Amino acid sequence: MSAIVSIDNLTKTYDGGFQALKGVTLDIEEGEILSLLGPNGAGKTTLISIICGITNPSTGRVTVGGHDIISDFRAARRLLGLVPQEINLQPLERVMNTVRFTRGLFGQRPDDAYLEKILTQLSLWDKRDAQINALSGGMKRRVLIAKALSHNPRVLFLDEPTAGVDVELRKDMWETVRELQAEGVTIILTTHYIEEAEAMSDRIGVIAKGELMLVEEKTALMNRMGQKRMRIDLQVPLPEIPSSLAQYNLSHGETPSSLVYDYDAKGERTGITRLLNDLSAAGIVLRDVQTSQSSLEDIFVSLVEDRP
Amino acid sequence: MNWQAIRAIYLFEMARTFRTPTQSLISPVISTALYFIVFGSAIGSRIQEVEGVSYGAFIVPGLIMLSVLTQSISNASFGIYFPKFIGAIYEVLSAPVSAFEITVGYVGAAATKSFIIGIVILITSFFFVDIQVAHPVWMFAFLILTCLSFSLLGFIIGIWARNFEQLQLIPLLVVTPLVFLGGAFYSASMLPPLWQKITLFNPVLYLISGFRWSFFGLSDVPVGISLAAITVFFAVMLSAVWWIFRTGWRIKT
Incomplete structure (x- = not known):
């Protein structure tokens, strides 16, 4: 696959001095579905608006199918289709x-x-x-x-296509997007519904405060950052966690009768077997064990929160 | 040149006109008929003639100009302001169209519409007064230039306006007074000497004077000056539109 949209060090400072984009560089591959995920005001719409010619960039360069969006705007824009966030239609x-x-x-x-x-x-x-x-x-x-x-555009931008849309229509919309991809259209969608990015995308980019914090294959991202959590319910409440279990960094769940263990599912050793052995050695009787995978939402929140 | 885009914008704007024929075509005709009744018959019965032309006929060019100017401005300004207001402008900005093509589409449609209105008023006036056009070619030249330049002005106003009040501001406070004081209903020679001098600063006087010359061969100012004035105005408007699109003023952020 080759890049159909190429964004190089793009910045945008609005007249009031607000810096909406701080040097975004991104290649969008032909035929993929890329989700740009970010909170409101992160710069998603500004990025799309610049590529489509609605907003002037401050610095940086964008090409679409090899055509510069400013010097060769006709050829570039013919390849693009834009579905804006607002319903901007002539009512009559x-x-x-x-x-x-x-x-x-x-x-x-x-x-x-x-x-x-x-x-x-x-x-x-x-x-x-x-x-x-x-x-x-x-x-x-x-x-x-x-x-x-x-x-008949080659690249379709969907700016928050399902904002304020009911569940059924959202599913329809996803179906439509998949059909378009099957026809070879490259799709860039912005959303702040993580569920949507997770369901739709081949790759996910996270934008916050005008910066592209990461772009990764969805599955790789989920694997790389996917923490798993094991919840252990006990027969008898355990007010104090024994020191023999200190290496596992266990914490209590909602009550003293449950323990929580976080581990990396992709790590070489998850430590589960040893933990279970040590629990048994400490005379702790288990009633139930559940594991859960952190969702894209958890990953996203942790990324955005880490930023100053 | 993206001819399809020019065609799309032009047809869209013309369709908007014909969707509201009452507002677009019938109301100018009715108001013109009223002017004929009030000015032509009531006042005209006392004034009789101006420089050898019956008063009813004398006011025809001024009346046409009055409608053409106000219609050009209101049509062109609304045509671009409304998509800006509701946000539909995004698709024009994101399309492979140049500033020139956008302007040709919107201004061309607005000018076409005011040209049609001008002609409709002229035809209407044939029913009220006996009138002949001495220089038809020049009459069309003046009419077309006026339609185009004032549609450009309206287009600029539509881009400039941030709300509906601003959209009405210049037509109401500037253009209408200038037309009424620009000799639409009288000859400048009927004014006291001081006002004859002051009125020369009114650009609309040159328009009406030149247009009236094409009907009767009479004018307040030499016709060459009228032609020069409207041509300069047209050029200024074109440059303003060119500057607006070059800088993205009030269109792109």
Whole structure:
């Protein structure tokens, strides 16, 4: 795979002096789904807005398919589709017309057959003559996607596509995104729903305070940072943890009758066998054992909290 | 050149016009008819003639200019302000279109619409007064230049405005007074000598004077100066729009 979008040391300082991006460098591979995860105000939308030409960068360079987004903006932008965070639609326009409009803006000849295919895929075809203000919120969001796809882009940006969307529609949206990926479209989605990044992405980038803190394969990230936790329920409460068990850094659960052991699941030795032996040697009788894997959310929170 | 984009913007804006025909076309015609009744018949019956032209006919060029100026500004400013206001401007900014193409699309549509209104008013006036156009080619030239330059002005106002009040500010406080004081309903020669001098500072006077010359061959200022004035104004507006897009002023952050 080769990089279809290449971002090199991109910065953005707004007029008021706020530094929204502090030198972001990132290569987006063709065909992948990349999630940019970060809290509100982290710089996700600014990054997307610069790539798509809505905001001017302060310094740095971006190329799309090898075309510079400023000096060769026409070639670069033809490859891009953007689904914005807000529902920014002309309220009196009709679905088909507004999709035709976008296709025209991107310099493509009218092709209603192609638009029919997109609208059908997004379950909008029977709404094609409806006015935008007569549609539900979820339908409006689909219209935004249809517009973004109207010129057959190679790269699709989805800026918080499922913010304020109900669970069912969110699942639909994920399905749509996967279908698009299957057709070869590269997808960059921003979200602050970790569940979404976890469910969708090939790679995950974490942005906080204008910096790209990491970009990694989702599974590698989860493995690398995935702590496991074992919870041990005891027959009899244990007010004090015996010193013979000090090396395991055990702590109490909610009550003295449970112990918690954190370990690295990918480590060479998890220490579980020894711990169980030592527990038994100390005469502690177990009632139950559970293990749980830390989620992307825990990883994310720990990353963001570590920052000054 | 992204012709498809120009076409898309132009057709979108024209469709907006024809979606609201009452507001777009019928209301200028009705207000013009009212002007004819009030100024042409009521006042005109006392003034009779201005420099050999019946008063009813004399005010036709001024009336057309009044509508064309205000319509050009309000149409072009709304056309760009509204997408900015609701955020739909994002797709124009993220599309492979140049500033020039965006301007041609929006301003071209606004100018087309005010040109149509100008012609509709002219045709309406044929029903009220006996009027002939002495220099039709120049009449069209003045009309088209005016439509284009004031649509550019409206476009700039639409980009500049941060709210609906600002959108109305310049048309109401600047343009309408200038048109009324620019000889739409009288000849500058009817004013006291001091005001004849002051009125020369009103740019709209040159427009109306030149346009009226194309109808009757009479003018307050030499027609060459009128033509120069509107051409300079057009060039200034074009440069302003060019600067706006070069810097991203009030469009891109």
